[in-house]
Every structure is written in C-alpha cells, then in structure tokens.
Amino acid sequence: MGLFSRKPKLPPAARPPLETDERVLAWAAAGNGEGDGVVVATNLGLWLPGRGHRLGWHDVHKAVWSGRELTVTPAERVAERDGYLVVADSPAETHLLLDPGELPHQVRARVTRSVAYTQQHPVPGGAGRIAARRVPGTDGLTWTVRFEPGTPADDPEVLAETDRLVAAARTATTPGDA
Template sequence: MGLFNRSKKLPADRRPPLERDERVLAWAPVAVGDGTVVVTNLGLWLPAAERRLGWHEVHKAIWSGRELAITAAEQVAERDGYLVMGDRPVDTFELPEPGAVPAQVRLRVTGSVFHTVHHPLPGGGVRIAARRAPGVDGVTWTVRYDPGTRTDDPEIVAETDRMVRAAQEASALAD
C-alpha cells in the first residue's frame, strides 16, 4: 500500500460504529498495534476511542511528517453565552502510511472555525472562538485561557463576558 494509495476500503474489522449519514473520508493504520485513525465527515475516530471526536472538539492537530498529535478540548465551565474549554492530554499516533489523513484533518479542523481572536488579560490572555459542529445549526462560542490566567478572578470573568459579547455582536453584523 503506497503513500497515496487509499483506494482500498477500510477493512470491516477497523470500521468504527458510524452514524447513518457518516462517511469515511480517509484512514491510516497506526505503526504500533492494530489501531486505525479514521477521518469522517463528522469527526475523527482515534484508536481505542469509544466515540468520535467532533471537528469542533479538536483544539489542535499537528502533523510532523510521521506523527499526528491531537489535542482535544474539554468543557470545564459554562457561562452565559459561551463555554470555557481546557485541553485534554495530547494523543500522538505514528502513521507510516498516512494517505490523506493529515490533509483531511487540517481541512476539517480549520473549516470548523467560524471566528477566533486572542486578547491579552492581566496575567495571561484568552482566545475566543466560535466553532461549527457537524449537523448543528449556528456556532458554539468558547474561550480558552492562557496558562497562568486567573480564571476565577471576577474582573477577568467580567472582561471575558464583555469580549465574548462584543465578538458575538460583531459576527452577527458580518452575517
């Protein structure tokens, strides 16, 4: 199986439990074990995962030329009009025959981002983002604080609320 040869179908024993409208776009076996990274129109199935990671849940994806490193986001708090997100541990997979997996991951993660901006805050900063989730109308607004930012400081929370509202209003005007 060559680097660009993905004409073969994903073997049935490596196929995750797809939803009715979910399609496999690319796949690649991992170097160690019998795991497979599977890219679909709805998200990313990682080896030994019990569920699909939606494109809007992927905070960062890095392709080294041999390894795919995925940093997924997790909700740590919910505030009025947005979610506060944190990073889960990085999952790294060596893909000796990556095929279209890296390109599809990049395309899908980037395509899920509707709006993103970083603002400095005392002691750190915050990234405000609006992401599209497959099969869901509209966007989900999230914030991710830089390490060291005091997320429990009432002034930081109030400033974050103000910045998110301003981003939401600006994006509504752009529609």
Template sequence: MGLFSRKPKLPPAARPPLADGERVLAWAVVGDGALGAGGLGGVLVASNLGLWLPGRDARLGWHDVLKAVWSGRELTVTPAERVAERTGYVVVADGPAETYLLLEPGDLPHQVRARVTRSVAYTEHHPVPGGAGRIAARRVPGVDGLTWTVRYDPGTPADDEPVLAETDGLVAAARAVTAPADL
C-alpha cells in the same frame, strides 16, 4: 501507489459505529501497520463529523480539536476539555495530547487539517486582567449558529471576577461582529 490507484477500503472490523449521514473520508493504520485485535484499536478514521481515535468509544468532533500537528510521520491531536459553562460560551482547556505514528497516512493529515480549519469561524486572542485568552467560534455539524469557547492562557486567573466580566464582554462583542446582518 500509482497515480490512479486507490487506497483499499477500511476493513469492516475497523469501521467505527458511524451515525446516520456520517461517512468515512480517510483512514490510516496506527503504528507498525497491524490492525490488532478489536479493529478500531489500530486505526485512525476521519469522517465528515469528526475523528475516531484508537482507544476511544466516541468520535471527537472537529469543533473539539484544539490542535492537530502533522510531523510527516506522526499526527498529534490535542482535544478540548470542558472546564466551565458560562452564559453564551464554554471555557475549555487543552486535554492530554495524543500522538499516532502513521506509516501510510494517505489523505488523513490533509483531511484533519482541512476539517479542523473549516470548523473555525472566528478566533482572536485577547488580553484579560492577569493574563489572556483565545475566544473562538466553531461550526458544529447539525447545529445552527456558532458554538463559542474561551481557552485561557496558562496562569490566567480564570475564576477571578474581573477576568470573567472582561471575558463576557469580549465574547458578546465577538458575537455581535459575527452575527448575520439584517437585510
């Protein structure tokens, strides 16, 4: 593409069912360049609210992307899977990583990186009894405040009472540090 040329518009058959106020930021055909039957089956779409992945009926919100890695040809996305609800936070684990070959990625990898990074308001790795975990606060479009998650390292006894007590304290301390100051 030349300096002032624009990528063609997303074909209507490949357009995901966008919510009110949701807009397409970037898109790329997955694989060999063929859209395939079913439209969305062969297109990855980044919107202001999240990522529409081929084979999924719903958008993956930016706050639900644990990792996104661009190799120069492939985009690998690791979604968060909810493991447990705790008071004030959710325990998450890595979902199955999904890798997509993008022969003409355009602005898609940049948008994914920027949006995932922008969703993170706080992240810190902490030791806990018998292991460690990452506490994160994410911005969720349309939700006031921050959404808190904990992702334990593999092998950490996440159900042990000392781990839960330490995690509760760490999340409470992180919330206090990130709370807006009263003026």
C-alpha cells in the same frame, strides 16, 4: 500511486460505530501496523485508537502532522458560561501513521473549516483565546474561550471581561439585516 489507484477500503473490523449520516473520508493504520488500531476521519469528526467515541472537529483544539506522526490536542470543557464554554487542553495524543494517505490533509482541512472566528485577547492577569466553531448538525456557531496557563479563570474581573469580549465578538460576527 497511479491515477486510478485507490487506498483499500477500511476493513469492516476496524470501522467505528458511525452515525447514519456519517461517512469515512480518510483513514490510516496507527502504530506499527500490528493491531494498534486505525485513525479514521469522517465528515463529523475524528476517531482515534483507544477512544470509544468520535472527537468532533470542533473539539480538536490543535492537530499537528510531523510527516510521520499525527498529534491531536482535544479541547476539554471546563465550565459553561452564558453563551460560551470555557475549555482547556486535554493531554495530546500522538499516533504514528506509516501510510497516512489523505488523512493529515483531511484533518487539517476539517479542523480549519470548523473555525469561524478566533482571536487572542488580554484579560486581567493573563489572556484568553475566543473562538467560534461550526458544529455539524447545529445552527449557528459554538463559542469557546481557552485561557492561557496562569490566567485566573475564576476571578470575577476576568469572567466579566471575558463575557464582554465574547458578546462583542458575537455581535461583530452576526450578519446584519441587508
């Protein structure tokens, strides 16, 4: 591509129902190009074919680019605790992108930028990853915990330790009075 070449604009028929302050950053046709849909990255999140809603950057647990395929693992909310959400991996969604352009870069940058804190911690009977994510339009951070498979997430000892770990992480990441 030349210096001033630009990817064509997203066709109006493929444009998802964007919010007023939402703008398209990058997009790519998914599949074989025979009407399989488009993957659209915006400042607020990721629109994937077959979904009727945007997946916020803070709800993308993992995104992997293979060079041809974008695999996105969304986080599913399992429970709400005092000050944080317990999440689990939803099934991964893989989309073949024949002309990805800037899309993989935007996905990586936006998911990475949404993470303010992440740390793996042992808990009784397993482990959990505590994360704080930036959510567009929300002041402060949104805290989540994702337990490793096999961790007894409903065990009172696990919940008590997780509550303690999240509280400690919140305190450690809160700016002090300067």
